[in-house]
Amino acid sequence: MLVYEPDDTVAHRLDPRSKLAVQIGFAIAALAHTSRRPLLALTALTLVILWSAGVRPFRAIYAYRYALPFLVFAPLVAGLTLGEPWFDVTDASQSAAASYRVFLVIVVSAAYVRSTPVRASRAAIQRTVPGKPGQVVGMGVALVFRFLPLLRDDVRTIRDASAARLGTERGLLERTTHLGTGTLERAFRRADRLSLALQARCFAWNPTLPPLAFSGLDVPAFGLALLLVGTATL
Amino acid sequence: MTTDTQSVDLVDAEVVEQFARAAVLAALISAMAYVSIPLPFSPVPFTLQVLFVFLAGLLLGPVWGPVSLLLYLLAGAVGLPVFAGGTGGLGVLLGQTGGYLWSYPIAAFLIGYLTHRGVDLADPAERSPIALGVILLAGLAIIYGMGVPWMAYVLTLDLVEAFVLGAAAFIPLDLIKLLAAVAIVQSGRMPVGEG
Structure with a gap:
């Protein structure tokens, strides 16, 4: 199972908020495209993001294997047609590309999961909401x-x-x-x-939280998030 | 480093009670991600999360029921292994089954609101089993009404194809969970309301 593991990778040093921003940007970019070149670029980016958190690609795929049956069956269901030609290859390949990008969106979260302890996530939530x-x-x-x-x-x-x-x-x-x-x-x-x-124990509305601070590393991470959102409009 | 320096603002007792139930129920729904009763006649896994979406609305009402489900989704978003198959991460919420997950708080709200006829908690066991069944069917309609179109959108399927892939095999199982939810609420073993 993929859970938080202490380490000293790039992703571990990032603020959780920038990691969440990158994931959201990645999803927006991925859901806007199904053609081949953007998918190749997103695949490369997925590998880089996973590497930055010290997650081997096969480990991430294995962790999310439960999603695979759906994503494999989707193109089959999309391609099947009642009557001639029985199997529509164009429909199926379009759905296959769509399934693939969905899998990328899911697998990218492995980087966040491995590199972020729950209390950092909690602090990020409470500083945002x-x-x-x-x-x-x-x-x-x-x-x-x-x-x-x-x-x-x-x-x-x-x-x-x-x-x-x-x-x-x-x-x-x-x-x-x-x-x-x-x-x-x-x-x-x-x-x-x-x-x-x-x-x-005096459960209160205003307890003290661990400190969070953006570092120099977070600037490129946020830049990447914005860039990914921008590509959705291309 | 910033520090809160104002005086301590205690949470009211009733709020603490309902909040504790919502949080523990969210953890229970998460724990159910690992439970799968194998079915001899179907490849579809029988998981119990929808049962607890029903029960969140029925037992915690239209405020804390949705809060419980939101906590469940957030816990998953930040990486706790709470989704089907023991997975977590924001990507799952945006993946092909994301529509179902996002529908859970809304379904719990609807079920809670209709069962308790407002935001004040009443004993759901006082409603007739038929009424509870109809209310839960409405909740189920929300779950599929959001889950199927989202799956169709992200996988570029049409609605019928998405229904075949993501709903047809699950609906009979969800009807069993619906009956179980009614039976559990009427068993007289559930604490309801304040305290």
Whole structure:
């Protein structure tokens, strides 16, 4: 699985906001083009961005392999036609190019994922979204990060217990209802304990955050983001 | 370095309670990204995230339900492995299934608003199963209504092709989740409302 790893690459030294800007710029540029030359340029740029974060291309592709079936089937579905000629190659190749750029957009995020710790992302969110909404989402993302492993364990415990009692032999509706009820009960108990703990620790709208600062490296990153947005108009 | 120097502004108790539920539910939806019940008759994985979109609206209402789903999307955007198959990153939100993901907060809002008839939380178990079923169908319509056109746009398919690729096989499974959501809400085991 691809998650944050401490390192000293170029991407690790960038401010999270410039990395997000590059990703958004990349997506805008990619979604505006399906012809061959822009796709080649975007492919090269993808490789550079992945390199800048120390992610090997195959690792990024493997991490996002779940997206591949859709992207492989899309051109097939696009090409199939009822009646002559049964398979429209032009339609299929256009959709194949579209699928390819979508995959680039997805794979590029591997660079951000490997190079950005959650608390830096949280600080970026709270410095970008002002006031209480910013506090709610910043704190919320930090809590999701904290609770994800616990709730994965809850889910696994309930599924194991159910399987041990031949729950896997039951119908789909019954299994879904059972898993949903059990996990929600546990989750809400955790939420109520969390709420008590937050209040006991003076959960406030204005806590102190880690400092973020733009460095000289961020200037070219933002320049690249703007350039990518600009290419969408070409 | 900047420091907040104003005095501490405590969050109200009711807000903390609902916020904690929204955050933990977002984590639960994330945890469900790893659960896939294999189906003997279909290659489509059976995942439970839509079930919790329904439940977010039904149990947390039209304010905190969408907040919970927004937290889920943001957590994914900043790289936590919360999307299907344990992936994360902004690219997934802009990829071929992005329309479905963006529709989740809106669907949760609609479901919450219709179930609670406004922003004050009521007990959804008091609504008839038929009414809940109709409300959840409306939510499902939002999810596919946003998911299919977005998939058609980014993959340059027409709407029928996008429906075949991204909806046809999933709708029967989502109807099972819809029935499960109604059963869970009416089980009497869910805490609802303030505190």
